[in-house]
Structure formats: structure tokens, C-alpha cells
Amino acid sequence: MSRSGTFDRLLGHIACHPVSREPGRALHQLMQELIGGGFTALPIPGRGRTLERWRTLAQVAGSDLALVKLFEGHTDALAIMSEIEPDGATANGSWGVWAAEPPFARVRIIDRQGEQVHLQGRKAWCSGAAVLDWALLTTWDEQQRVQLVAVDLKQPTVKLIDDGWQAVGMGSTASLDVEFECVRGRCVGLPGQYLDRPGFWQGGGGIAACWYGAACALAGYLREHCTKPYHDAHAEAHLGAVDAALCAAAATLRETATWIDNHPRASAQLPVRRLRAQVEVAVNAVLEHVGRALGATPFCRNSHFARLAADLPVFLRQSHAEKDLAALGKQVADSADDGWVL
Structure with missing residues (x-):
């Protein structure tokens, strides 16, 4: 069997077999299989194959959103280190990127010897905290600048806080808060570089690809339903609305990936903000129309459908809703770029 065939078989198996029982252990095993099989070695954004990267993220998302949460984090970490430290070696194992910065949970550098630092504080929203080997996390240095730090999570002073x-x-992403008590880490890049690099917004487009992949999987159930003799015209109308929404989102994903590959060193903030907003609209339309067309049956009797339908609204809240739209609107108002011209 070809490498792509093996990957398709694995994802098909995941879709048919829920990871909700012993989720931490199951996700760890799946990530190890994906890493060991070389399936996490995705093209780096902005190097000519961004759309290929997003297609893989969408494919994994369509099988299981908890898995893609860890898969996307691992592949994002590899891309970040490839961008910031192109000549560096990445430690073996599974990686995550923990960059949430709520005011009630921050990690600070309290001591340093060159690139080696010690960290103190609490990090929130740490997906995969119970199963990952390493994490890239945003911290605050002595001058209150954001500094990216690589941390070995097997240190005894890394404490998992299950609130x-x-x-x-x-629920199966094993997301926890993590307490760092004089934990050793290594600075990755310069202060502020994590946010200022082109890959920051390029990576943000990958999240939209995950939303899109899950929405396509849900839409597939509606399309299959419309091939059955007992379906009605209302279901076909819902499928028409879903098709229009997904085709528009797909066109924007393709266009944005091309823009990124053509402007690899430019900030992708504006096109990616537009992309995420458009994909969010499409995903909400899919959730609405698929649910109305199919009724309660797949929610109650199909484990794959039920998991996606429960997970996707939560994952979609990685968008900041009107806050993100306001940021997009301000950027459009201040920009000479006119994306409305045909």
C-alpha cells in the first residue's frame, strides 16, 4: 500500500473508532503513529506548497477534531522552529504550541544563562498537556517582551492543573492549565520574533483549513442522505446552501494559499483575517443546514457525526468573533489594498 493509502486508511479507521475512551492514551498513540509514519512532515507555509499543507490538515480534521488539534499544534511547532532556527535540530517526540495569554495566566522568565532560562507561572489552554513531550510556549521576559521558549514537559516541576x-x-484533547515552577527551558529566537515573523499569520490560515475539513465531513453525510430514495426536496435545498458555502470557502482557501506562496516574506494578516472570517461563516452555515436537514438521528446514532457536531462549535471559538471582525474592519479601513475589485 502507498504512503498516501496508508494515511487514508489510518484516518478512516480513526473516523470509525471514537477516541473518547481513555482519550489521553488514545491520542498519544495516534500521534506517535502519525509521527512515526512521517505523516507530520508537512510542507512549510510560504514555500510553494501551502495548499498541500492545508489539505492534509483538513483531511485529519474530517476524521477527528481532537486529533487535529494536537496534529496541527505539532506541525505548527515544526514550522515555527524551521522558520526561526532553520539550522537547528528539533528534539524527537510530540510538540505543542501554547500561546494563549489571558491576564490571569502568564509565564515569566525568572532567571537565565544565555539561551537557557527558568520559568515561573501558569499557562492556560494547554492542549495535549497530559500527552505531549515538548511545548513551545510564549513567556514574558525581564523587559515584558514576548519570548518563545521550548520546554521539556517531562520535568517534575511541570505541574498539570485539572480544573x-x-x-x-x-473534551478528549486533554487540555489543561499547566503550572511552571522554576522549569528549565531554551529561548527560541529573539524577543518578539514569534509574533513578528511571516509564519505567524501563515499558520493562522491552517486553523481555518481545520474548520473547513470538519465542515466538509459533516456535509458529506447530507450529500449521502440526498442520494437515498426517501430524501425530500427540503434536504436538497439544504445541500444546495451547504455546497454554495463550502465552494466559496474552498475558493478563498486556494486563493489565500496562493497569495502566501507568492508573498512568503510579507505579512499575511489581511488575507488570513479575511479567510478565517469567510470560513467561519461557511462552517456556521453547514452546522445549521446539516442539522436541520438530517434531524436528530445522526447526532444520536452515528459516533463520527456526533463527535464532529459536538467538537466543531467549540473548536470554532478559536475565532474571537466580533473582536476579530473589528480588527479586520480596522485593517481594511486603514489599508490601500482593495480586495473587492473583480
Whole structure:
């Protein structure tokens, strides 16, 4: 069997077999299989194959959103280190990127010897904290600048704080808060470089690809339903609306990937903000129309459908809704770029 065939078989198996039982252990095993098989060696954004990268993220998302949360984080970490430290070696194992910065949970550098630092504080929203080997996390240095730091998570002073994930959606991602008590780490790049590099917004487009892939998987159930003799015209109308939404999102994904590859050193903030906003609209349309067309049956009797339908609204909230739209609007108002011209 070809490498792509093996990958397709693995994802098909994941879609048919929920990872909700012993989720941490199951996700760890799946990530190890994907890493060991070389499936996480995705093209780096902005080097001519960005759309290929996004297609893989969408494919994994269509099988299981909890898995793609860790898969995307691992592949993002590899891309970040390839961009910031192109000649450096990345430690073996599974990686995550923890960059949430709520005011109540921050990690600070309290001591340093060159690139080696010691960290103190609490990090929130750490997806895969119980199963990952390494993490890239944003910290604050002595001058209150954002500094990216690589941390070995097997240190005994890395403490997992289980405050109890209450949501059913994305519940198997093993997302916890993490307490760092004089934990050793290594600075990756210069202060501020994590946010200022071109790959920051290029990577943000990958999240939209994940949303899109899950929406396509849900839409597939509606398309299959419309091939059955017992379907009605209302289902076909819902499928028409879903098709229009997804085709528009797909066109924007392709266009944005091309823009990134043609402008690899430019900031992709404006095109990626537009992309995420457009894909979010499409995903919400899919959730609405698929649910109305198919009723309660797949939510209650199809494990893959039910997991996606529960996980996707939670994962979609990685968008900041009107806050992101306001940022997009301000950028459009201040920009000479006119994306409305045909």
C-alpha cells in the first residue's frame, strides 16, 4: 500500500473508532503513529506548497477534531522552529504550541544563562498537556517582551492543573492549565520574533483549513442522505446552501494559499483575517443546514457525526468573533489594498 493509502486508511479507521475512551492514551498513540509514519512532515507555509499543507490538515480534521488539534499544534511547532532556527535540530517526540495569554495566566522568565532560562507561572489552554513531550510556549521576559521558549514537559516541576473541562465538545484533547515552577527551558529566537515573523499569520490560515475539513465531513453525510430514495426536496435545498458555502470557502482557501506562496516574506494578516472570517461563516452555515436537514438521528446514532457536531462549535471559538471582525474592519479601513475589485 502507498504512503498516501496508508494515511487514508489510518484516518478512516480513526473516523470509525471514537477516541473518547481513555482519550489521553488514545491520542498519544495516534500521534506517535502519525509521527512515526512521517505523516507530520508537512510542507512549510510560504514555500510553494501551502495548499498541500492545508489539505492534509483538513483531511485529519474530517476524521477527528481532537486529533487535529494536537496534529496541527505539532506541525505548527515544526514550522515555527524551521522558520526561526532553520539550522537547528528539533528534539524527537510530540510538540505543542501554547500561546494563549489571558491576564490571569502568564509565564515569566525568572532567571537565565544565555539561551537557557527558568520559568515561573501558569499557562492556560494547554492542549495535549497530559500527552505531549515538548511545548513551545510564549513567556514574558525581564523587559515584558514576548519570548518563545521550548520546554521539556517531562520535568517534575511541570505541574498539570485539572480544573475540569466542562464542555462535551473537544473534551478528549486533554487540555489543561499547566503550572511552571522554576522549569528549565531554551529561548527560541529573539524577543518578539514569534509574533513578528511571516509564519505567524501563515499558520493562522491552517486553523481555518481545520474548520473547513470538519465542515466538509459533516456535509458529506447530507450529500449521502440526498442520494437515498426517501430524501425530500427540503434536504436538497439544504445541500444546495451547504455546497454554495463550502465552494466559496474552498475558493478563498486556494486563493489565500496562493497569495502566501507568492508573498512568503510579507505579512499575511489581511488575507488570513479575511479567510478565517469567510470560513467561519461557511462552517456556521453547514452546522445549521446539516442539522436541520438530517434531524436528530445522526447526532444520536452515528459516533463520527456526533463527535464532529459536538467538537466543531467549540473548536470554532478559536475565532474571537466580533473582536476579530473589528480588527479586520480596522485593517481594511486603514489599508490601500482593495480586495473587492473583480
